[in-house]
Amino acid sequence: MSIYDTLNEQQKQGVFTTEGPVLLLAGAGSGKTRVLTHRIAYLIEEMGINPYQIMAITFTNKAAGEMKERVESLVGFADSAWITTFHSTCVRILRRYIDRIGYDTNFVIYDADDQKSVIKDICKRLNVDTKVLKERTVLSAISSAKDELISPNEYSLSAAGDYHKQKIAALYKEYQQTLKKNNAVDFDDLIMKTVELFKDCPDVLQSYQNRFRYIMVDEYQDTNSAQFELIRLLAGDRHNLCVVGDDDQSIYKFRGANIRNILDFEKYYPEAAVIRLEQNYRSTQNVLDAANAVIRNNIGRKEKSLWTDQGAGERIHFRQFDNAYEEAEFVADDVARKKRNGSYQYKDCAVLYRTNAQARLLEERFIVEGIPYDVVGGVNFYSRKEIKDLLAYLKTIDNGRDDLSVKRIINIPKRGIGAATIAEVQDYADEKGISFYDALKQADEISTIGRSGAKLKPFVDMIKVFRSKLQVYTLTDLIKDIIETTGYVRDLEADSEEEAQTRIENIDELVSKVASYEETHDEPSLSEFLEEVALVADIDGVDEDDDRVLLMTLHSAKGLEFSQVYLTGMEDGLFPSYMSIVADGDAEIEEERRLAYVGITRAKKELTICCAKMRMIRGETQYNAVSRFVKEIPPELLDNRMPKPAYRDDDLLQPSRTKPAAVLTKKRTAAENKPYIASAGTKMGISSFGSLGITKGGNAAGKPDYDAGDRVSHIKYGEGTVLAMEPGPRDYKVTVDFDEAGQKIMYAGFAKLKKL
Numbered sequence: 001m002s003i004y005d006t007l008n009e010q011q012k013q014g015v016f017t018t019e020g021p022v023l024l025l026a027g028a029g030s031g032k033t034r035v036l037t038h039r040i041a042y043l044i045e046e047m048g049i050n051p052y053q054i055m056a057i058t059f060t061n062k063a064a065g066e067m068k069e070r071v072e073s074l075v076g077f078a079d080s081a082w083i084t085t086f087h088s089t090c091v092r093i094l095r096r097y098i099d100r101i102g103y104d105t106n107f108v109i110y111d112a113d114d115q116k117s118v119i120k121d122i123c124k125r126l127n128v129d130t131k132v133l134k135e136r137t138v139l140s141a142i143s144s145a146k147d148e149l150i151s152p153n154e155y156s157l158s159a160a161g162d163y164h165k166q167k168i169a170a171l172y173k174e175y176q177q178t179l180k181k182n183n184a185v186d187f188d189d190l191i192m193k194t195v196e197l198f199k200d201c202p203d204v205l206q207s208y209q210n211r212f213r214y215i216m217v218d219e220y221q222d223t224n225s226a227q228f229e230l231i232r233l234l235a236g237d238r239h240n241l242c243v244v245g246d247d248d249q250s251i252y253k254f255r256g257a258n259i260r261n262i263l264d265f266e267k268y269y270p271e272a273a274v275i276r277l278e279q280n281y282r283s284t285q286n287v288l289d290a291a292n293a294v295i296r297n298n299i300g301r302k303e304k305s306l307w308t309d310q311g312a313g314e315r316i317h318f319r320q321f322d323n324a325y326e327e328a329e330f331v332a333d334d335v336a337r338k339k340r341n342g343s344y345q346y347k348d349c350a351v352l353y354r355t356n357a358q359a360r361l362l363e364e365r366f367i368v369e370g371i372p373y374d375v376v377g378g379v380n381f382y383s384r385k386e387i388k389d390l391l392a393y394l395k396t397i398d399n400g401r402d403d404l405s406v407k408r409i410i411n412i413p414k415r416g417i418g419a420a421t422i423a424e425v426q427d428y429a430d431e432k433g434i435s436f437y438d439a440l441k442q443a444d445e446i447s448t449i450g451r452s453g454a455k456l457k458p459f460v461d462m463i464k465v466f467r468s469k470l471q472v473y474t475l476t477d478l479i480k481d482i483i484e485t486t487g488y489v490r491d492l493e494a495d496s497e498e499e500a501q502t503r504i505e506n507i508d509e510l511v512s513k514v515a516s517y518e519e520t521h522d523e524p525s526l527s528e529f530l531e532e533v534a535l536v537a538d539i540d541g542v543d544e545d546d547d548r549v550l551l552m553t554l555h556s557a558k559g560l561e562f563s564q565v566y567l568t569g570m571e572d573g574l575f576p577s578y579m580s581i582v583a584d585g586d587a588e589i590e591e592e593r594r595l596a597y598v599g600i601t602r603a604k605k606e607l608t609i610c611c612a613k614m615r616m617i618r619g620e621t622q623y624n625a626v627s628r629f630v631k632e633i634p635p636e637l638l639d640n641r642m643p644k645p646a647y648r649d650d651d652l653l654q655p656s657r658t659k660p661a662a663v664l665t666k667k668r669t670a671a672e673n674k675p676y677i678a679s680a681g682t683k684m685g686i687s688s689f690g691s692l693g694i695t696k697g698g699n700a701a702g703k704p705d706y707d708a709g710d711r712v713s714h715i716k717y718g719e720g721t722v723l724a725m726e727p728g729p730r731d732y733k734v735t736v737d738f739d740e741a742g743q744k745i746m747y748a749g750f751a752k753l754k755k756l
């Protein structure tokens with residue numbers, strides 16, 4: 001039996017139609033990604049195509065890695081095929097040829113933080129009041145323009161007569177110039193500059209067209225205009241382009257995804273073979289019926305219906321709670337129960353939510369119950385100060401042209417170089433048209449800085465020494481040397497704050513990352529390492545082998561599947577979002593509904609939908625009705641009846657008139673609102689590359705005022721007796737025997753026990 005015998009007829013058609021354009025349009029879990037992996041295998045094994053001539057593109061590194069793994073398990077070795085993300089594809093091309101459009105091939109990639117500093121700077125220089133025109137607004141306008149391949153000049157032309165747009169046009173222009181001067185590109189540039197390169201240099205385009213005879217794109221519904229242009233150019237006259245997607249899962253309109261790309265594919269390629277898949281291999285019939293019932297409410301979609309032969313399965317669990325604390329508690333308890341039963345592992349469970357902010361309560365509960373988890377997204381490891389500082393050293397050593405990095409570290413550790421001196425150096429650099437670092441090297445020539453110039457030389461010398469060491473050192477030696485020479489960790493060790501310890505752990509993690517990078521690459525280089533770091537998407541921090549529950553937004557869950565899925569916060573005003581409800585027209589609600597469809601269809605075995613009547617959003621208590629998307633699910637598919645509305649309609653979304661329980665109305669104190677880090681006792685924290693925004697919590701202010709033997713009361717469990725108090729690494733662990741609820745172990749910081 002061959003591997004292709006496991007495919008159904010339509011899937012086979014997708015695999016065997018290798019020549020000409022193919023559009024595979026099918027619902028969630030119908031095996032689209034599987035068709036792509038088998039198609040690549042077929043090209044290599046049966047048609048004898050050199051893997052070198054194959055390109056398969058998807059959206060996240062995780063998805064690309066999985067695809068590559070699956071292909072390799074089918075055919076053995078396919079290293080020379082490009083199975084990767086849009087961004088990595090473009091980086092590879094630009095590293096080779098970007099000098100043809102006026103950049104250096106060792107360019108740096110700016111992240112969101114870098115972009116923000118650049119814009120801030122420019123606004124200051126151009127006297128733009130960022131209270132009126134927010135940096136975020138400017139950056140998102142620039143990003144949208146790039147998604148549509150609109151250059152600063154074109155933007156400026158289209159802005160005629162519109163004051164606001166003209167301002168943005170001026171900032172966009174300046175922003176591009178600054179990036180170019182710093183030999184930097186942002187994420188959107190990766191695509192746009194590659195398209196520019198292909199258009200300006202037909203010979204470069206032709207060499208890639210000759211190489212890639214077969215091009216495939218997964219999650220095609222989320223491509224934007226720039227990405228479509230890129231693959232259209234690559235496919236050239238050969239038209240060997242196979243795209244797979246699901247218009248019902250298009251959820252990135254806000255990032256410029258153009259659903260027309262999928263709806264109009266047949267217009268661009270009239271000869272395209274169009275294939276549809278309707279059998280779902282992932283979920284139970286109940287889950288599919290729910291998904292179908294919800295998405296049916298969108299108008300203007302291509303009608304399709306999913307079915308499975310796996311049977312109805314369990315009904316969908318539906319629970320409404322009084323408040324978000326109870327919701328979190330239920331989810332944690334339910335996960336713990338499944339693990340205890342031995343029916344599932346933690347990693348079979350995923351908890352999904354609409355906004356990142358919802359993670360906090362869930363995390364707190366997981367910590368209290370000692371359940372290991374990872375939060376996908378949140379504060380990324382690479383956004384931490386200590387990591388950014390050390391990376392700035394590496395970037396400066398690699399490429400002194402990135403002004404932002406040089407300025408970041410010029411005074412880390414403190415070298416007594418003042419803001420005035422830095423400004424003088426910058427002026428000199430501007431005047432001469434050179435980089436900030438090059439200006440530092442010529443500090444002797446800058447008459448205005450006087451004696452402070454002497455402080456600059458040791459810095460430049462240090463970078464020079466690092467550069468020369470790079471010739472003989474390994475990267476691991478280099479980073480250790482930087483830490484030693486700058487005294488970075490020594491300073492932290494002298495710092496008694498608990499945060500300092502966490503920072504040291506993060507630095508250790510970075511050193512391990514450098515070492516593992518070196519071990520796994522034949523020809524490791526500093527530039528390549530920095531590039532990998534720049535491209536890590538949030539999801540990539542998740543370590544497959546670890547048994548942890550995954551917490552993530554619905555957006556991050558695209559393309560993934562889990563046995564147990566919890567959809568939390570299913571409330572009107574949260575999901576769909578308040579903004580989408582009040583927006584004009586149905587477009588926003590429809591996008592939210594597609595997101596609901598994505599969420600529901602992640603479930604393989606069981607789907608649990610939760611919501612709360614009351615929840616704190618940005619410090620305000622809100623009363624929300626059950627999400628309209630839940631109401632769109634036929635009641636017979638749910639294991640619980642829809643509750644009667646608890647409040648009159650006009651109470652919904654408004655601050656309450658009824659007085660809620662004390663714990664909920666209490667505004668959080670600043671300390672409670674601080675980001676937090678998982679306690680070491682629960683085996684979390686930064687464990688893997690690119691990981692988790694695990695934030696820090698349960699930070700005990702000191703020993704609580706009760707002790708073993710004391711009577712205490714808990715907001716939910718009532719009264720009980722403290723059996724034991726155990727100091728943990730960050731907080732006291734308290735064991736209480738509650739009169740009603742029995743014995744519980746909790747962290748003092750979270751339990752908020754009152755001594756009686």
Ligand SMILES: Nc1ncnc2c1ncn2[C@@H]1O[C@H](COP(=O)(O)OP(=O)(O)OP(=O)(O)O)[C@@H](O)[C@H]1O
Nearest residue numbers: 006007008027028029030031032033034281282559
């Ligand atoms: N013919 C088949 N026989 C057995 N299992 C299959 C078959 N086709 C797909 N599957 C399985 O069904 C699940 C869903 O497949 P896949 O992830 O390829 O779907 P998809 O259409 O890409 O979903 P999504 O839209 O969510 O990205 C996977 O576990 C896959 O291995």
Ligand SMILES: [Mg+2]
Nearest residue numbers: 032033218559
């Ligand atoms: Mg898929």
